Amino acid sequence: MKVKLGEIELNVALYRSGRKSLALFVHPDMRIECRFPLVCSLNTVEEFINSKTGWLQKTLRKIAARPKQTNRTFQEASLQPFLGAEYGLKLMASARVNVQLSDLELILSCRKPGSPVSVSRVLRNWYREQAKRVFTERLIVCQKLFSGKQSCSGLVIRRMKSRWGSCSSTGMITLNSRLVEYPIDVIDYVIVHELCHRVHFSHNKQFYRLLAEKMPDWCERRALLSG
Secondary structure, three states, X not given: OEEEEOOEEEEEEEEEEOOOOOEEEEOOOOOEEEEEEOOOOXXXXXXXXXXXXXXXXXXXXXXXXXXXXXXXXXXXXXXXXXXXXXXXXXXXXXXXXXXXXXXXXXXXXXXXXXXXXXXXXXXXXXXXXXXXXXXXXXXXHHHOOOOHHHOOOEEEEEOOOOOOEEEOOOOEEEEEHHHHHOOHHHHHHHHHHXXXXXXXXXXXXXXXXXXXXXXXXXXXXXXXXXX
């Protein structure tokens, strides 16, 4: 069955089963399916799906915004993203572990430059250090858009599979370490988004009104996350 969401028409797979109620599912690969009872008519199914278009749009948007899984390689000249640019990886043998960023290259020195495991470990630590430095600096900048009452109570940086950031009820902001791969404008968007949750905890109209007030071009910045 087809369902129209604005200008877009999507397919919904239908499954008749022994269940007692109708249910709509959206899979991580954006497939949509509806499961319904054996005695349920297709007209009823169609009405049910059409009544869920708002939920479908919100859910599809949320899935599209999730961090994409990347197949990173760690060989010589492989591209490594950092703050919106890509740098060729230059590997060097050295007893001292070191990572330096030049205009065109990310120069990594370690004992076993031919080992992807060793290189990935060094890079992971370097990215974590950079994320801590950059996110701390940008949080200070972004908090100036808000009054002191809306400041966060702390910053946590970790790798997350399903989101770019979160804000707890106590004001603790968590940022995905992979954000350091993106431009500063994108990092600022995620931080401001989470700071807005200090005022409006849910994604209601008031939340988006505040977000637009603090960052008028937030939609353009958010689009870069799913690009």
